[in-house]
Amino acid sequence: MHEVDMTRCLLQALEDWRDQHPVQPQVGTIHLLVGEFTCVEPSQLQLSFAAAVKDTWLAGARLSIASVPxxxxxxxxxxxxRPNPTSGYASPCCGHPLETILSGRELKIQRIDYSRPRICGPPVQANPCSQPTPSFVDPSPCTCPPATP
Ligand SMILES: [Zn+2]
Structure with a gap:
């Protein structure tokens, strides 16, 4: 269920992104960052996404999901x-309950690989987008960079 809602938010974000382009981009792979603490099951998200984009402008697009600890x-x-569920996510040093999460709640589009269809003029190279796109869901105000695994 959760993943279906996530997919809807993701598609909305992708449509907003598409609308910034004069010509509809041909999306290849969408790279997502999904935190461990978001309750999103990557395989469920894959299934939900695949079902949702069928026969749409995103047909054929793939999700690549990277997990953030x-x-x-x-x-x-x-x-x-690294908070551990078996110890109630408490601090291992002093047992203080978990209050601040540095990473693990992100749910965002890291990168979109796409190409622009050629219309006229000089050939346009397939251009992987390196512009980071904003989070499509903002579960926390944390702005810390994701931890490297
Ligand atoms: Zn402590």
């Missing part, structure tokens, strides 16, 4: 740590 910060001792 959950990292918390203990406000008592200042340490960053």
């Amino acid at each position: 959950l990292v918390g910060k203990c406000l008592v001792c200042g340490n960053s740590y």
Whole structure:
């Protein structure tokens, strides 16, 4: 269920992105960053996405999902740590409950590989988009960069 809602938000974000282009881009692969703490099951999201884009302008587009580990910060001792569900996500050093999440809640489009159809004029090279696009869901105000795995 959750993934269906996520897919709807994702498609909306992709349509907004498409509308910024004078010519409809041909989308190849959409690279997503999905945090471990978002309750999104990547395989479910893949299925939901594949079903949703059938017979649309995004038909044939693929999702590439990179997982972002959950990292918390203990406000008592200042340490960053990987919260563990079995210990209630508490700080391993002092047992303080998890209050601040540094990463693991992101759900965003990292990159879109696409090509622009040629209409006239000089040939246009297939141009992978390197512009980061905004989060399509903003589950937290955290602006920390994702932790490198
Ligand atoms: Zn601590």
